[in-house]
Amino acid sequence: MSELTIKHALSDDGSILKISVSGKLAIDTAEDLKNLLVEKSGMSNSIQIDLSELKELDIIGIQLICSACHTNLNLKKHFNFTGSMGQNVKAAVAVAGLGGKINCKYNYDLPCIWSGGIN
Amino acid sequence: MSSPQEQHIATYREEAGELLAELETSLLDLEENPQDSDLINRVFRAMHTIKGSGAMFGFDDIASFTHEVETVFDQVRNGKMQVTRALLDLTLQARDQITVMLAASAGGPPADTGRGQHIIEGLRELLPAVVHAKTTPVSELVKASETDSHNRTYRVRFRPIPEIMTTGTNPLNLLKELQELGTCETIAHFDAIPLLDQLIAEHCFIYWDIVLTTSSGIEAIKDVFIFVEDDCDLKIDLIDDGSVLDSDSSYKKLGDILVERGDLSPVEMHKIVSMQKRFGEILVEQGIVPASKVQSALVEQQQIRQVRQERTTAAPAAEAALSIRVPAERLDHLVNLVGELVTVQAHLTQIAGNRNDNEIISVAEEVERLISELRDTTLNMRMLPIGSTFSKFKRLVRDLSAELGKEIDLETTGAETELDKTVIEKLNDPLVHLIRNSIDHGIEIPDVRRAAGKPVKGIVRLAAEHSGDSVLVTIRDDGAGLDKERIRAKGIERGLITATSELSDKDIYNLIFAPGFSTAQKVTSVSGRGVGMDVVKKAIEALRGTIDINSTPGKGSLITLRIPLTLAIIETLLVRIDQSYFVMPLTMVEECIELTRADVQAAHGRHLAHVRGELTPYISLRSEFEITQNQPDIEQIVILSVAGKRIGFVVDDVVGEHQTVIKSLGKLYRDVRGISGATILGDGTVALILDPGLLMHSVLQVEQEQFG
DSSP states (O other), X not given: OOSEEEEEEEOTTSOEEEEEEEEEESXXXXXXXXXXXXXXXXXXXXXXEEEEEEXXXXXXXXXXXXXXXXXXXXXXXXXXEESOOOXXXXXXXXXTTOTTTOEEGGGTTEEOTIIIIIO | OOOHHHHHHXXXXXXXXXXXXXXXXXXXXXXXXXXXXXXXXXXXXXXXHHHHHHHHTTOHHHHHHHHHHHHHHHHHHTTSSOOOHHHHHHHHHXXXXXXXXXXXXXXXXXXXXXXXXXXXXXXXXXXXXXXXXXXXXXXXXXXXXXXXXXXXXXXXXXXXXXXXXXXXXXXXXXXXXXXXXXXXXXXXXXXXXXXXXXXXXXXXXXXXXXXXXXXXXXHHHHHHTTTTGGGEEEEEEEEEXXXXXXXXXXXXXXHHHHHHHTSSOHHHHHXXXXXXXXXXXXXXXXXXXOHHHHHHHHHHHHHHHHHXXXXXXXXXXXHHOSOOOOOHHHHHHHHHHHHHHHHHHXXXXXXXXXXXXXXXXXXXXXXXXXXXXXXXXXXXXXEEETHHHXXXXXXXXXXXXXXXXXXXXXXXXXXXXXXXXXXXXXXXXXXXXXXXXXXXXXXXXXXXXXXTTOOSSEEEEEXXXXXXXXXXXXXXXXXXXXXXXXXXXXXXXXXXXXXXXXXXXXXXXXXXXXXXXXXXSSOOSSSOSSOSHHHHHHHHHHTTOEEEEEEETTTEEEEEEEEESOSSEEEXXXXXXXXXXXEEEGGGEEEEEEEEHHHHHHTTTOSEEEETTEEEEEEEHHHHTTOOSOOOSEEEEEEEEETTEEEEEEESEEEEEEEEEOBOOOGGGTTOTTEEEEEEOTTSOEEEEEXXXXXXXXXXXXXXXXXX
């Protein structure tokens, strides 16, 4: 799959903005997700992103997610991930040097909530 | 006792010999698979080691000669040259030249330097022009290559320009490539990634610290970044050169690493050190260094410590090694001692039996069990895979088929089959003869093969497999097969058989073992002089082995050698005739039956016995060895299977199984046919080891001479 598909919706009680990303998150598609995140983050104080359907991820995609996480944590919002990442995505994260051992200064120097967190 | 240096030199010679054998095999394999990078690397490594170790132990001539060949293969390894027939021919010649140089260093005839020079010039001509002009002194290369084998650890900081991905470069691919070079820890730094609203989506803001332990060298690391040199900040530092075997596996302190990386100033470091807290924690707490950088430094510290720890523990293990090299003569001595021990043990068992003392019998039994185990272990130590001999033949087939204008492949199976070292050595010459015969007489020239509807390329198959206490070595070719009529005619011409003789196919084939027998219409440099098959047969028989021929006209020939696993100790059947003892190989024994005087009379003096409805010929060993006294009324026939035929040997008494330590007979008895050696029994009596095949043959010969 070479396209990026983004779906977003508020949870039933309106407290969580759920964003699910599928397909390819890379240099040629990342702008769309960035725009959505910039536009819609204000809808909720809690953002949950689902990358389980993501098939392809490059450095640009990785840093976009990192920036979104960083931005929202800066705004004292809750930013979290759901679902389990696919093998390709996990491999890209490992090659990039995230591999669960990175402590994040925006996350109280705890392991990265994305690469070192629940996934 | 030789000095350590002399021992090292001896070890070098041995190892170089093995490497040269490996080199030959790899080169021949490379001829079939010229693109195989593993083989190219193997060839390169073999020459590299011969050269490096040669220079180390003073074999400068070998080192500099090998260097020239290595230079060429370096180009092949780097994809700048193709493997060609000319290159392989020259490299094989170079390999032979090194073999001669090695032998010369051990007192052999001197190597022909002119030939060496000729090979080097040939190799140089093959080199691409640029390399040809650029020469490096061998000493420098040796020095550089020695350290190449060490694992070294590098710290790489890779900071691409933000626009790197817009030029089509994917940093993930570079990181992946780097990770493939060795043990790699990659730490990504995210502190430069802007907030979403300032983020230019297609720009890369991440940068990396990589700690890489590799044997590939700094050039390999630089090669990874070769196309992005202008699009990144790249800093590569050697942080562990892998050469020091330090019992202390510690590494720099965290603060030192950060200062060295430029992530912390020395002033800040001293300030932090003065506080009584963990260094990294303070740095992060006070925001002096981001957590990711502290973590990256800690990863470096941990990796280096681990690498050093592994090196420290691996070094003694490597020294202790999993195998040790023992001179063959020491093993021979050990086998001799075990042989003596087996004889003494037989004596002990006999004494224990005579005394009828249960305690001594029990000890004797225990000693027997232990010695039996010791014997097997000792004999196993001398076992070598026959493959080392096989690999030589590949070269033989290659060179000989080219010389004769034939296309022949050698296929080998069972190279891992083990045989006693001495047996393998003695098997070499007979096998050379047999393979040469297959190539020269067996396999037809391409035109003839084509006309016969056969594949142009002939095949010689060399195989080895275990069969009881023997190894079967077969040489099969898909050539024309033996020409029965021509052999028969030649046999009549030479007076080996009469024109009216009725012979089976096998009997006809066996004529080729007669001395000087040849059906070749022309004498070539390879064969046809009639020197060979009788020598082969003698050599195989000297190994207490047998040789068997099968052939199908137009389809090819099969020669089967049955060779005993060892020449030192064998299982035998001990028999007695009056006061004399004899042993015969137990594996040949089929059964024992009684022979009464009535049986002899019933056969009207013919040496034939009825065994299960079949007439079985027998030889009276009494008559053979002219023992006339004390002939018992009931004798024993030991029936043996000799070359596929059942034949009996009449003795007074069958004593039982016996572990026979083979002692060779003196020069005086060298030509006694039918006796292959002697052994000492427990009470000191000497028993002769019978060679049933030769015994049968000599009896037949005598009968033929007597009765025509």
